[in-house]
Amino acid sequence: MKKMSAFVLSAFLLTSIFSSSVHAAEHALSIWLNGKKIQFSESEPILENGVTLVPMRQVLEKLDVQLNWDGATQTVSGAKEGFSLSLQVGSTNATANGKAVTLEVAPKLIRNVTYVPLRFVAETVGYQVGWNQSLRQVTLAPRQARLQDDFYEAVNAKWFESTELPEDKLIVGGLMDNDAEVRKLLSKDFAAMASEGRGKIDDEIGNMVTFYKLAADREKLGKDGAEAIRSDVEKLKSINSLAEFAKNQKDLYYRGFALPVSFDFLSDMKDATKNALYLSSPAPALPDVSYYSPENPQSQTVLDMHKNVIADLLAMAGETKDEANRIASEALEFEKELAKYYPSSAETSDIAILFNPRTIAELKAYSKNMDLEKLIVDVAGKTPQSMSVITVKYFENFDKIVNEENWGIIKSWTYANFVLKSASMLSDEFVDKSTQLKRAMYGQEKTIPTEDTVYNIVNNAFGHVAGNYYAEKYFGTEARKDVTDMVYNMIDIYKAKLRNNDWMSETTKKEAIKKLDAMKVHVGYPDKLDTIYSKLKVDENKSLYENNKRLQEILTKNKFAQVDMKVDRDEWRMTANTANMTYQPLNNTITFPAASLQAPFYDKNQSASQNYGGIGAIIAHEISHAFDPNGAKYDEVGNMVNWWTEADFKKYEEKAQAFIAHYNKVEYLGQKLNGQMTVTENIADIGGLTVALEATKQLPDTNLEEFYKSWAMIWRQKTRPEMEQLLLLIDHHAPNKIRVNAGIANTDEFYSTFGVKEGDAMYIAPEDRVSLW
Numbered sequence: 001m002k003k004m005s006a007f008v009l010s011a012f013l014l015t016s017i018f019s020s021s022v023h024a025a026e027h028a029l030s031i032w033l034n035g036k037k038i039q040f041s042e043s044e045p046i047l048e049n050g051v052t053l054v055p056m057r058q059v060l061e062k063l064d065v066q067l068n069w070d071g072a073t074q075t076v077s078g079a080k081e082g083f084s085l086s087l088q089v090g091s092t093n094a095t096a097n098g099k100a101v102t103l104e105v106a107p108k109l110i111r112n113v114t115y116v117p118l119r120f121v122a123e124t125v126g127y128q129v130g131w132n133q134s135l136r137q138v139t140l141a142p143r144q145a146r147l148q149d150d151f152y153e154a155v156n157a158k159w160f161e162s163t164e165l166p167e168d169k170l171i172v173g174g175l176m177d178n179d180a181e182v183r184k185l186l187s188k189d190f191a192a193m194a195s196e197g198r199g200k201i202d203d204e205i206g207n208m209v210t211f212y213k214l215a216a217d218r219e220k221l222g223k224d225g226a227e228a229i230r231s232d233v234e235k236l237k238s239i240n241s242l243a244e245f246a247k248n249q250k251d252l253y254y255r256g257f258a259l260p261v262s263f264d265f266l267s268d269m270k271d272a273t274k275n276a277l278y279l280s281s282p283a284p285a286l287p288d289v290s291y292y293s294p295e296n297p298q299s300q301t302v303l304d305m306h307k308n309v310i311a312d313l314l315a316m317a318g319e320t321k322d323e324a325n326r327i328a329s330e331a332l333e334f335e336k337e338l339a340k341y342y343p344s345s346a347e348t349s350d351i352a353i354l355f356n357p358r359t360i361a362e363l364k365a366y367s368k369n370m371d372l373e374k375l376i377v378d379v380a381g382k383t384p385q386s387m388s389v390i391t392v393k394y395f396e397n398f399d400k401i402v403n404e405e406n407w408g409i410i411k412s413w414t415y416a417n418f419v420l421k422s423a424s425m426l427s428d429e430f431v432d433k434s435t436q437l438k439r440a441m442y443g444q445e446k447t448i449p450t451e452d453t454v455y456n457i458v459n460n461a462f463g464h465v466a467g468n469y470y471a472e473k474y475f476g477t478e479a480r481k482d483v484t485d486m487v488y489n490m491i492d493i494y495k496a497k498l499r500n501n502d503w504m505s506e507t508t509k510k511e512a513i514k515k516l517d518a519m520k521v522h523v524g525y526p527d528k529l530d531t532i533y534s535k536l537k538v539d540e541n542k543s544l545y546e547n548n549k550r551l552q553e554i555l556t557k558n559k560f561a562q563v564d565m566k567v568d569r570d571e572w573r574m575t576a577n578t579a580n581m582t583y584q585p586l587n588n589t590i591t592f593p594a595a596s597l598q599a600p601f602y603d604k605n606q607s608a609s610q611n612y613g614g615i616g617a618i619i620a621h622e623i624s625h626a627f628d629p630n631g632a633k634y635d636e637v638g639n640m641v642n643w644w645t646e647a648d649f650k651k652y653e654e655k656a657q658a659f660i661a662h663y664n665k666v667e668y669l670g671q672k673l674n675g676q677m678t679v680t681e682n683i684a685d686i687g688g689l690t691v692a693l694e695a696t697k698q699l700p701d702t703n704l705e706e707f708y709k710s711w712a713m714i715w716r717q718k719t720r721p722e723m724e725q726l727l728l729l730i731d732h733h734a735p736n737k738i739r740v741n742a743g744i745a746n747t748d749e750f751y752s753t754f755g756v757k758e759g760d761a762m763y764i765a766p767e768d769r770v771s772l773w
Contacts, residue, residue, distance in 0.1 A: 030137050043113045051105040054116065073088065128142075148761070171719045174716060185470070193209045224543065226316060229545060260410065269354075269634075272587060309437045311327075381561070425548050474594070511643040567638075569589060586634065608696075613692065622688075662768075
């Protein structure tokens with residue numbers, strides 16, 4: 001099928017979903033200009049033959065078009081900054097910027113209101129027309145946005161125009177492009193090492209290459225089908241009661257079957273020098289618990305699709321159609337029960353809710369139906385001293401959910417969960433089917449390339465091995481030193497900001513600076529590879545699935561062994577080939593992997609101002625997380641203690657509340673942002689910009705225009721509409737456009753640098769701007 005141009009495709013989307021008859025919109029669609037909904041005072045848009053017609057005067061005035069109306073000829077003409085148009089009621093002949101054109105539908109006069117074709121008018125005077133099918137929204141944005149009205153769109157206009165979103169991608173731009181580049185490099189190197197026989201050497205890289213060869217042999221995986229998982233499935237099928245399940249729980253857990261309890265490994269929040277075991281209810285398969293609620297209008301559709309995917313996978317694994325449907329239905333029944341007790345994305349924005357310490361006796365008391373002490377000792381290999389319950393409500397209701405009466409649906413859920421999780425280690429057919437639901441939910445048109453599937457498999461087990469290989473070959477020590485110097489410069493500027501702010505007492509300032517002094521900095525890659533990776537041995541005579549099961553068992557047992565042991569603050573929680581950055585409040589550590597330290601974030605060939613607007617602002621962003629509403633609750637080593645004076649913390653909470661209120665007012669895709677859910681990231685964005693600005697102003701060749709434009713460039717992104725809607729629900733970050741525009745509009749230097757004044761869309765009155773320092 002021939003590819004449609006972007007313009008023809010958008011026109012098709014605007015026309016193909018509408019009825020061909022003329023009718024009032026009746027809330028069927030809304031029209032948004034520069035992110036704000038156009039309110040029609042009297043007449044609503046109408047549709048004719050799939051073309052949107054809008055009340056002429058109101059829309060043209062919104063588009064700043066000077067309007068002339070000739071009543072005698074019923075002709076409309078308009079002009080705006082080099083654009084011009086003319087139309088006549090009842091005629092399909094029109095002119096656009098001096099050229100004759102033919103309209104699909106003629107302008108109409110209805111009840112003394114002149115209606116004109118929206119797309120023709122908007123595109124003639126320089127606007128892009130977009131369509132969001134799920135929300136039935138028409139969006140209008142200037143093709144050449146002014147920096148003072150939409151900085152994000154103006155700076156990135158050429159990139160948006162020239163960049164396509166491939167069918168197998170959800171997002172392109174920024175960190176996603178960095179990740180794609182790393183994948184491409186490493187996949188090529190893996191293939192080369194495999195062909196050169198590098199896997200014959202029994203070291204970390206050699207075993208990684210052997211594992212890669214198994215994952216890359218898609219022909220063999222296709223022939224084997226579900227054979228690799230058959231013995232594990234038969235093991236589960238042989239178990240006929242919850243009591244019998246408990247007797248086999250250790251074996252089942254390390255075979256890859258889910259238990260009614262999930263385990264996580266973090267520092268003890270009251271003694272951050274040692275590791276603790278965190279217990280929770282199993283995470284639901286869908287991205288947010290709201291999808292299990294009947295109040296969500298998409299719930300039934302999504303759940304039906306989820307059940308069908310599971311049933312298809314079970315049939316592919318050897319079940320009859322009827323049996324597969326039965327198991328899938330029961331699995332979904334149990335999953336919906338689990339979802340009742342799992343926190344929403346908004347709730348998890350406060351990490352303090354994760355910490356609810358319990359003794360082994362207290363955990364045991366939660367259930368009469370299952371010996372939780374035995375379960376923990378079986379899988380952990382010891383009785384942990386430091387434990388916390390994440391989902392307290394779940395454990396308080398544990399016996400209502402996990403009991404012999406429910407054994408049938410528990411078994412079905414365990415089976416379904418196992419097949420869904422194991423699919424990535426099987427054939428391309430299994431991979432395609434297992435990702436079908438998420439592709440539909442996210443708007444992804446095609447399965448990811450096989451090369452990416454193979455990379456994901458290898459990276460999941462050998463991430464740190466691959467990461468260190470990448471960093472040593474492609475990153476190097478010079479860039480590492482340069483970025484490390486930037487980090488410590490930012491920390492010094494942050495200290496000055498703290499000393500000079502006018503709302504913290506000297507007592508609190510001292511504690512805050514102590515936290516900065518103790519901050520652990522990870523840049524590029526770890527100095528050494530953990531010894532656990534020397535124990536990862538791959539047997540080329542066994543299946544990919546069998547090898548992966550053994551590798552995951554070794555890695556998981558290593559994590560359990562570290563519970564109650566001293567925290568190693570030199571340990572990296574992210575691999576060097578990860579295109580992301582992080583701050584970890586539980587050990588006061590900032591991490592900047594090599595994969596993220598690429599253009600446009602960091603480039604030694606860029607000016608210092610550009611690098612400070614990119615990676616510099618990101619560095620300061622991550623430092624700022626030490627003082628966001630989560631980080632503010634933890635001290636210099638990661639203990640959850642109050643190091644603020646009572647008066648200072650009250651002032652801090654007032655400032656944080658101002659951020660929440662400020663972002664609650666921001667609209668995106670027809671929805672108000674959740675200021676509470678995104679507050680930690682919003683504080684870090686503006687706090688980071690403020691500190692990076694200070695660093696830039698200290699440069700001998702300061703260029704604030706470059707600084708601000710670099711900030712806009714690192715966040716440029718094209719995303720599928722369905723994915724954008726999901727991110728608004730689950731992401732603790734504001735959308736990238738808001739991160740750019742709201743972030744810089746709250747810094748005073750932006751106004752003087754670009755001449756932004758009252759009346760410009762980017763303008764925020766000084767008294768309404770928010771800041772922490």
